[in-house]
Amino acid sequence: MNAIARCSLLAACGVLLAGAALAAKPRPAPTPDPLVIERPWARATPPGSPVAGGFLDVRNAGATEDRLLSATSPDADKVELHEMRMDAGVMRMRRIDGGLAIAPGGTLTLAPGGFHLMFIGPKHPFVAGETVTATLRFERGGERTVRFEVRPIGAAQR
Secondary structure: OOHHHHHHHHHHHHHHHHHHHHHOOOOOOOOOOOEEEEEEEEEOOOOOOOEEEEEEEEEEOOOOOEEEEEEEOOOEEEEEEEEEEEEOOEEEEEEOOOOEEEOOOOEEEEOOOOEEEEEEEEOOOOOOOOEEEEEEEEOOOEEEEEEEEEEOOOOOOO
16 A cells, blocks of 8 residues: 555544544533423213313423413314302303413412313314323413313313
8 A cells, every 4th residue: 555545544444533532522412391281181972972071280390481382282173271169159161362481499279169271173073092182282381282181071170
């Protein structure tokens, strides 16, 4: 092998080693997702029911407030954020516009008798033991697709 060939070979080896050293640099750990969605579930519905309730917890492990803005589902015509509350001895339900805040380090609980997702116009009965899907849209956290375990009619919190 002549001197030019040896120099070329050494240069090529140097480039390969430098590339390998760069590739071996530790990559930064992925940033943990600040929004943790826990225990999503929905109540089963009788055939022809015009609505169904969806429930879950959203824990904000981040340092910045976020908001659950809206939801959609392939299993219903539309999904709205709702609140049930007692008003002068009467249970009232209302749609929530503008979303629901999730404080840093806090948890937003969607549960029977309080804030919840209202699946309006289910496209099929929600059957206990099956799942339904919804995509939640957050102000900062973007979209999250969630599978809700369907529990029996009348199921209570967790």
